[in-house]
Amino acid sequence: MSEKVEILCIRCPKGCMLTVTVRDDEIVVEGNDCPVGEKYGIEEIKNPKRIVTSTVRILNAKYPRLPVRTAEPVPKERIKDVINALKEVVVEAPVKMGQVILKNVGNTGVDVIAERDMERV
Numbered sequence: 001m002s003e004k005v006e007i008l009c010i011r012c013p014k015g016c017m018l019t020v021t022v023r024d025d026e027i028v029v030e031g032n033d034c035p036v037g038e039k040y041g042i043e044e045i046k047n048p049k050r051i052v053t054s055t056v057r058i059l060n061a062k063y064p065r066l067p068v069r070t071a072e073p074v075p076k077e078r079i080k081d082v083i084n085a086l087k088e089v090v091v092e093a094p095v096k097m098g099q100v101i102l103k104n105v106g107n108t109g110v111d112v113i114a115e116r117d118m119e120r121v
Contacts, residue, residue, distance in 0.1 A: 007044050009037045020045055049073035052082045053115070056101060060120050061093035067115040068101050074108045081106030093120040 002023040009016045014033060020041045021028045029041035043049065051073050055065035074082055085106045095101070095118045102112040 005045070007041055009040050011036045011040045048076045050076055050079060052079055054083060054086050056086055056089040056091060056112075058095065058118055059090060059092045061095075061118040062121050063118070066091060066095060066101070066118055068112050069115055070105065070108075071100075071111045071113050074105075074110050078106055078108050082108065082112075086112065093118045 002021055005020045005022075007018045007020055009018050009032060012034070016032050016034075016037045018029055018031045018037055018041045021030070022045060027042050027045055029038040032038045032041065051070050053067070053069040055067050057064065058066040068086065070082065082105050085102065089102055089112075091101055095114045097114055097117050099114045100111045101114055104110070105112045
């Protein structure tokens with residue numbers, strides 16, 4: 001028995017519509033214009049991951065929230081763990097873009113980093 005899934009590839013701006021067929025242990029990807037699309041289709045079936053973007057509270061800065069993101073994609077089933085961990089985070093300005101805000105968020109092995117500079121006011 002085989003299962004077919006249609007997936008929009010998000011690895012590049014082209015946005016190929018992929019048809020991923022799963023037969024037993026074999027995964028076949030069609031519709032991709034490059035090898036990156038094939039890899040993406042296989043990952044989406046085996047272990048889908050996403051970059052998580054959010055904000056955290058920041059003290060003594062021009063704005064009350066600091067935009068952050070995971071430094072690497074995390075498994076989709078762990079996104080809620082990441083969001084819940086970020087609810088408790090409060091940082092103090094100054095912060096530099098790329099600075100690690102939270103190490104190993106939700107025990108995923110992935111750090112959360114700042115997405116912009118925030119000077120102290």
